[in-house]
Amino acid sequence: MAFVQQSSPHAHNARPTSKVMLWVILAALPGLLAQTLFFGWGNLINVVWCIAIALASEAAILKLRSKPVAFFLRDNTAAVTGLLLGLSLPQFAPWWVSAVAVVSAIVVAKQLYGGLGSNPFNPAMVGYALVLISFPVAMTTNWAEPALLWGNAPGFGDTLTAIASGQQTAVDGWTMATPLDEYKHKIATHTAAEVLVHPTFGEGFARGWEWVNAAFLAGGILLICLRIITWHIPVAVLGGLVAMSLAFGSNADQYAPLSLHLLAGGTMLGAFFIATDPVSAATSHQGKLIYGAGIGVLIYLIRSWGNYPDAVAFSVLLMNFAVPFIDHYTPPRTYGHHKAHRGLSGRGRS
Amino acid sequence: MTQLWDFSGGVHPAEHKQLSTGRPIRTAGIPSQLVLPLQQHIGEPAEPLVSLGDHVLKGQKIADVSHGMGVPVHAPTSGIVASIGDYPVPHPSGMADKCIVLKPDGKDEWCERYPLSDYRKLDRNEVLGIIHSAGVAGMGGAGFPTDIKLKPSRDRKVDTLILNGAECEPYITADDMTMRERADKVVDGLKVMAWILRPERCVIGIEDNKPEAAAALREATQGTKIEIAVIPTKYPSGGEKQLIRILTGMEVPSGGIPADIGVMCQNVGTAVAVAQAVFEGTPLIRRVVTLTGAALETPGNFDVLLGTPVQYLLDQAGLQPDDVSRLILGGPMMGYTLTTTAVPVIKTSNCIIAATASELPAPPPEQACIRCGQCAEACPMELLPQQLFWYAKAEEFEKAEHLNLFDCIECGACSYVCPSSIPLVQYYRYAKGEIRLQRAEQLKADRARERFEARQQRLEREQLEKDQRRKERAKAAAEAQAKKKADAEKAAANGEAVDERGARSALVEQALARKKASTNAARIQPADKPEAATLPEPAPEEPDIEALEKQLTQAQTKLETMQAMLEDAKAQQADNLDKLERAVAKNHDRVKRAQDALTEARRMLAPQPEARSETQPIK
Numbered sequence: 030m031a032f033v034q035q036s037s038p039h040a041h042n043a044r045p046t047s048k049v050m051l052w053v054i055l056a057a058l059p060g061l062l063a064q065t066l067f068f069g070w071g072n073l074i075n076v077v078w079c080i081a082i083a084l085a086s087e088a089a090i091l092k093l094r095s096k097p098v099a100f101f102l103r104d105n106t107a108a109v110t111g112l113l114l115g116l117s118l119p120q121f122a123p124w125w126v127s128a129v130a131v132v133s134a135i136v137v138a139k140q141l142y143g144g145l146g147s148n149p150f151n152p153a154m155v156g157y158a159l160v161l162i163s164f165p166v167a168m169t170t171n172w173a174e175p176a177l178l179w180g181n182a183p184g185f186g187d188t189l190t191a192i193a194s195g196q197q198t199a200v201d202g203w204t205m206a207t208p209l210d211e212y213k214h215k216i217a218t219h220t221a222a223e224v225l226v227h228p229t230f231g232e233g234f235a236r237g238w239e240w241v242n243a244a245f246l247a248g249g250i251l252l253i254c255l256r257i258i259t260w261h262i263p264v265a266v267l268g269g270l271v272a273m274s275l276a277f278g279s280n281a282d283q284y285a286p287l288s289l290h291l292l293a294g295g296t297m298l299g300a301f302f303i304a305t306d307p308v309s310a311a312t313s314h315q316g317k318l319i320y321g322a323g324i325g326v327l328i329y330l331i332r333s334w335g336n337y338p339d340a341v342a343f344s345v346l347l348m349n350f351a352v353p354f355i356d357h358y359t360p361p362r363t364y365g366h367h368k369a370h371r372g373l374s375g376r377g378r379s
Numbered sequence: 380m381t382q383l384w385d386f387s388g389g390v391h392p393a394e395h396k397q398l399s400t401g402r403p404i405r406t407a408g409i410p411s412q413l414v415l416p417l418q419q420h421i422g423e424p425a426e427p428l429v430s431l432g433d434h435v436l437k438g439q440k441i442a443d444v445s446h447g448m449g450v451p452v453h454a455p456t457s458g459i460v461a462s463i464g465d466y467p468v469p470h471p472s473g474m475a476d477k478c479i480v481l482k483p484d485g486k487d488e489w490c491e492r493y494p495l496s497d498y499r500k501l502d503r504n505e506v507l508g509i510i511h512s513a514g515v516a517g518m519g520g521a522g523f524p525t526d527i528k529l530k531p532s533r534d535r536k537v538d539t540l541i542l543n544g545a546e547c548e549p550y551i552t553a554d555d556m557t558m559r560e561r562a563d564k565v566v567d568g569l570k571v572m573a574w575i576l577r578p579e580r581c582v583i584g585i586e587d588n589k590p591e592a593a594a595a596l597r598e599a600t601q602g603t604k605i606e607i608a609v610i611p612t613k614y615p616s617g618g619e620k621q622l623i624r625i626l627t628g629m630e631v632p633s634g635g636i637p638a639d640i641g642v643m644c645q646n647v648g649t650a651v652a653v654a655q656a657v658f659e660g661t662p663l664i665r666r667v668v669t670l671t672g673a674a675l676e677t678p679g680n681f682d683v684l685l686g687t688p689v690q691y692l693l694d695q696a697g698l699q700p701d702d703v704s705r706l707i708l709g710g711p712m713m714g715y716t717l718t719t720t721a722v723p724v725i726k727t728s729n730c731i732i733a734a735t736a737s738e739l740p741a742p743p744p745e746q747a748c749i750r751c752g753q754c755a756e757a758c759p760m761e762l763l764p765q766q767l768f769w770y771a772k773a774e775e776f777e778k779a780e781h782l783n784l785f786d787c788i789e790c791g792a793c794s795y796v797c798p799s800s801i802p803l804v805q806y807y808r809y810a811k812g813e814i815r816l817q818r819a820e821q822l823k824a825d826r827a828r829e830r831f832e833a834r835q836q837r838l839e840r841e842q843l844e845k846d847q848r849r850k851e852r853a854k855a856a857a858e859a860q861a862k863k864k865a866d867a868e869k870a871a872a873n874g875e876a877v878d879e880r881g882a883r884s885a886l887v888e889q890a891l892a893r894k895k896a897s898t899n900a901a902r903i904q905p906a907d908k909p910e911a912a913t914l915p916e917p918a919p920e921e922p923d924i925e926a927l928e929k930q931l932t933q934a935q936t937k938l939e940t941m942q943a944m945l946e947d948a949k950a951q952q953a954d955n956l957d958k959l960e961r962a963v964a965k966n967h968d969r970v971k972r973a974q975d976a977l978t979e980a981r982r983m984l985a986p987q988p989e990a991r992s993e994t995q996p997i998k
Contacts, residue, residue: 032716033705036805038791039732039739040392040549040711046749046798104746146747146799259752307751312765356766363783364386364620364760365633370781 044257046145050105052257054112056248057302061116063244067237068173070188071120075127076112078192082131083111090140106145110134113153113303117295117342118160119171121188121204123195126167130156150349151309154342161339169338174205175229175237208235208293210338212285221281235293242297249301258305261317262324266300267291269325277333284333296328299341309349316352316359323348381582381608384628386621388759389613390792392549392712394588399552399671402679404560407668407695409456413481413686414723415441416468420522422448427479433460436490438662440512441479450514450524453662454481455684457488469708469722471715478723481686492660503575506657513656514663514726519543519554519646520619522727525653528645529575531638538641539627540578542569542650544585544592545610545617548710551730553667554647556680558585558592561651562599568650569605571657576643582606583647584622586613614712615790619644621759633786648729668724670696672733674703683724689731690720696733704736711739712791746799754793754803760786764793768803771810776817779810787811855893859886927980931973938966 064072087107091098114130134156142148161168174182183191206214208229215224229236252258270290278284290296295303304310304324311320327344337343362369418424425442435441435454442452462480467473498506511526531537542565546554558565565583573581583600585593587609597607610616610625620631622644629640637643648666655661664685671678676697683692689706707714708722709730732739754764763782770779784807793803862885945959 032703032718033736033741034716034718035705035741036802036808037709037714037789038712038795038804039705039707039714039716039734041742041795041800042390042392043753043796043798043800045743045800046746046751049749049751049798100744106749144747146749256756259756308749310750312750312752312755312763360763360766360782361755361761363633363762363786364624365630365635365786366783370783 046104046106049257050109052255053109053252053302054105056251056255056257057112057116057245059244059248060241060298063237063241064116064120067175067240068120069182070185071122071173071192072116074185074189074192075118075120075122076115078124079115079118079127079131080108080111082128083107083114083135086132086135087140090136091144094140094144096144101145104145107135107139110139110153110156113298114156116298116302117153117157119168119204120173121171121191122160123167123171124192125195126160126164129163130160132156133159146308148308149352151303151306151345153306154303154345154349157339157342158346161337161342169206169210171204172207175231205229207338208238209285209289209332212289212293213332213338216283216285221286234288238294239292242292245297245301249297252301252305258301258307259314259317261314262305262310262321263300265318265321266304266325266328267296269322270296270328271325273326273329277329290329290332294332295339295341299324299328299345303341304345304348309345309352311352311355311359313356313359313361315361316355319355319359320348320352323351381606381626382628383608383610384625385611386616386624386759387761388755388757388792389615389621390757390795391612392614392795394612395550395671396552396555396588398550398673399669399678399680400555402677404556404667404680404682405695407681407683407687407692409483409485409487409684410687410691411483412461412688413455413458413483413684414466414688414721415452415455415479415481415686416466416723416725417442417452417477417479418449418468419452419685419725419727420450420516420524422450422524424477425449425452427463429460429463429479431460431463434458434484435460435481436488438492438664439490440514440662441481448524448527450511450516450526451662452479453514453664455664455686456481456483457486458483467719467722469717469725469728473718494660495657498571498657499574506571506575510653510656513652513661515649515652515656516663516726517646518648518652518666518726518729520727522725525645525649528643529572531576531643535638536641537576537578537638537643539580539582539643540569540573540576541622541626541642541644542581542583542647543617543619543622543644544583544589544596544647545622546589546647547586547612547614547617548712548714548730549614550671550732551669551710552671553669553680553729555589555592556669557647557651557667558589559595562592562595564651564654565596565647566599566603566605566650567658568652568654569645570603571653572645572650573605578643580606582608582626584608584610584616584626586610586616588612614792615759615788618759618788618790620788633783663726666724666726666728668692668728669730670733671730672703672707673735673738674699674733685725686723688721688723689717692724692731693720693733698733702735703733705732705734705739707732707734707739712795713789742800742802745801748799748801751798753796753798757792757796759790759792760788762787764803764807767810768801768806771806774813776810776814780814784810784814851893855889859889924977924980924984927973927977931970931977934966934969934973938963938970941966 061072061076084102084107088098088102091101111131114127114134118127118130134152138150138152138155139145139148206229211227211229212224215227249263253260271287274287274290278287304321311317324344327347328340331337331340331343358371360369360371417427423444423446425444427442429435429441435458437454437457439454440451441454444451459482460479461482464477465475466478466480468476468478495501495509507526507530510529511524515525516522517525517528544554544558546552569581569583581604583596583605585596585607593607593609600607608626615621616625619637623637623642624630627642629642631637632639652663656663665682666685667680668683669680670692675693676699678696681692681695706717706720708717708728709715711732714730714732748765748768750765752765758764766782767779767784767787770776770782787807789804789807791804794801797803941959941963945963948956948959
């Protein structure tokens with residue numbers, strides 16, 4: 030008899046990476062559904078398009094790097110990157126903008142750093158930030174009016190044509206600024222009550238956006254329940270944002286109210302699906318809290334005093350920079366030790 | 380109700396325990412031969428007390444440890460010593476080690492035994508002696524000699540004695556069945572150990588998936604102060620450090636032992652062995668072993684003679700040879716695979732799993748780490764397994780050590796949960812091994828450096844002394860010259876003939892005086908104290924022609940070898956040509972140096988009869 034030689038442990042109960050990623054995709058579906066219901070077909074088309082581009086560019090670059098293509102494609106990570114970009118980009122973003130974002134995310138931010146697990150920055154957010162800076166007009170004028178449930182919305186064919194035509198100004202009649210952007214620009218010259226009459230705010234929150242955020246929150250809670258992510262990062266992100274908003278934004282005539290911060294932008298998507306990307310996030314629980322809180326604080330800073338509207342992408346990227354530093358100073362205390370070995374101190378056994 | 384604490388991390392692997400708890404413990408019987416390794420525990424291997432062909436009785440001591448830590452080995456049954464030599468032993472490497480092979484005679488005849496009814500009348504050390512000579516070693520894990528463990532140093536008073544009945548590994552039920560069927564013996568053994576240690580608290584920790592065992596022990600401990608603590612089922616709660624944390628809330632300091640915090644853990648099986656040693660006078664010659672796995676027809680627990688080959692046990696449990704794919708000694712989390720069924724059961728063997736391919740499938744190929752942190756969630760030692768993996772893989776061992784690599788208990792919880800199916804534990808073992816190797820090499824290098832420095836110092840000292848002597852000689856010669864000149868001048872002045880002979884004899888006299896002085900010095904400072912650096916060394920500076928000749932021949936031989944190798948390499952177009960060429964050139968130099976040295980030595984010796992006279996014995 031010849032026996033299998035194997036090192037312990039012999040039993041495994043791992044949820045493979047591919048399944049973890051599949052769950053992330055499934056958990057994002059309520060959000061996608063809400064986006065489709067309230068903002069039309071744009072995001073759905075974007076998601077399909079971005080995933081396709083993501084898989085294609087991942088396959089191409091893996092081939093170039095002489096890596097086993099099928100083996101890596103099956104881990105579903107490229108699909109998740111495509112999905113996240115499809116969810117975050119403006120509904121009517123021209124096809125080439127999405128393509129540039131996805132290709133730079135997969136090829137540059139992920140594979141050129143060594144592929145899965147080696148990228149210091151969140152690939153989706155690198156792609157997003159790149160197109161945001163490169164094509165500011167396309168990225169700010171193509172947001173759909175939250176109108177689907179109220180009629181007067183472009184159909185699937187119109188949306189597809191708008192995206193495929195690649196013309197930035199082709200869809201003027203259906204597009205508008207995002208609520209946070211609108212509020213920020215109007216509040217300089219108007220009172221809160223005057224700003225909030227704009228149709229994008231609906232009944233005082235942010236029409237459509239509140240439902241999208243609620244759906245992403247639900248998906249995120251599902252991920253926590255499934256133990257795919259821990260609560261630390263999302264709670265810290267929301268905590269940081271809430272704390273900053275309470276500290277600086279109590280005057281609605283000056284700054285956007287907390288409700289808008291939580292429900293009118295990409296906050297929930299960012300907190301539960303983007304900041305929690307394990308590859309580019311901090312690792313220890315304490316580190317995750319610091320990392321998440323940093324993102325929350327930065328979101329508020331950029332939204333309130335920054336020039337660009339899309340704070341989540343920049344906040345996540347900025348905190349990605351800080352991850353090695355955070356990890357260095359937040360290892361947990363090991364069993365049997367008095368305190369943790371932090372940084373360079375305590376080289377000896379404690 | 381005992382207060383319980385939780386430890387962080389841990390996993391819940393499928394238990395598979397019902398496979399082997401359906402039947403009572405069966406006696407495995409006597410196989411056709413027993414293979415008894417001389418080392419079945421941590422410490423020194425025992426030395427055989429018997430020789431080939433000897434007839435031994437059951438329970439007779441057949442090997443003992445004369446020095447260092449260790450326990451004796453006993454004959455599990457009566458029979459003939461058939462062989463003493465290297466046989467495969469249970470070890471992850473599949474290595475062979477020295478064993479005594481016993482051919483049972485079938486009579487199962489006992490040697491004389493000395494049961495004790497009232498051990499309390501004895502001195503505690505005498506009872507420890509009984510436990511030692513019965514060969515009792517820890518039956519749970521590493522197999523530490525029990526008598527040594529039961530005698531912690533004076534400053535380490537044991538307040539809490541824990542009996543570890545947690546048995547958290549999946550599949551294994553040996554302790555469970557022992558507790559169910561032999562609860563009285565478990566408690567008797569615990570009482571003996573408690574009497575030796577005098578702890579304030581005795582507690583038996585059992586996972587809550589063994590209600591029958593807990594009930595049996597409750598009954599057996601009625602009327603005593605022994606606590607039964609039923610703890611939640613979670614792997615690895617049976618790890619010593621984890622169990623201590625659960626039952627006391629305390630942590631064993633890193634690098635320390637439980638006795639440092641006044642706690643001691645003993646295995647359930649060890650308690651039974653202690654009870655048998657004391658009350659029956661029976662040495663440790665058998666143990667309960669779980670035979671389980673889907674490739675067995677009648678899995679269960681067996682009472683097995685030590686030395687019984689695994690193959691014999693598998694046959695007893697109805698092995699389906701076509702189904703078995705992996706054979707594991709120990710549990711599925713920490714056990715290791717066997718390469719052969721010829722290895723024997725030893726004091727620490729608690730479980731043999733004959734698993735089918737579908738039962739324990741090979742893990743999928745290793746993927747990239749996505750830093751998901753599941754491993755850190757599962758780690759019972761609160762380490763950062765992912766960073767340790769990273770550093771181990773990058774061979775940044777110092778950083779891995781900095782993150783407490785050596786606190787890893789290799790429980791395998793991290794590998795168990797890793798979604799990228801990275802064999803994390805293997806990486807830690809590798810890193811630990813490399814660090815240990817580096818430490819050993821560092822030690823060796825330090826010693827070599829010390830030796831080298833000492834040699835340099837000695838050479839410098841000798842050179843200084845040589846210079847000193849040369850100066851003295853030169854001075855004496857100058858004086859003689861001056862005297863001679865003065866004499867000559869004087870003679871010339873006096874108009875006398877120059878007395879060449881007189882001057883020469885004066886020189887000889889001077890030389891003799893020097894010689895005498897150095898001899899006296901040698902008497903005061905005998906030559907066997909070379910460290911007296913300040914005193915002149917009397918050793919003659921005679922070059923050893925023989926040694927030099929030998930050196931020359933050696934160098935020539937080596938040169939020839941290297942040249943032959945170079946030619947071979949040239950013929951084969953090997954890529955180490957330049958290296959070999961350098962080596963040949965070096966050896967050329969060496970031969971030349973040796974030749975020079977020899978010529979020089981011959982030249983020096985020939986015209987210096989004076990030097991030779993120095994070596995003559997002095998009266």
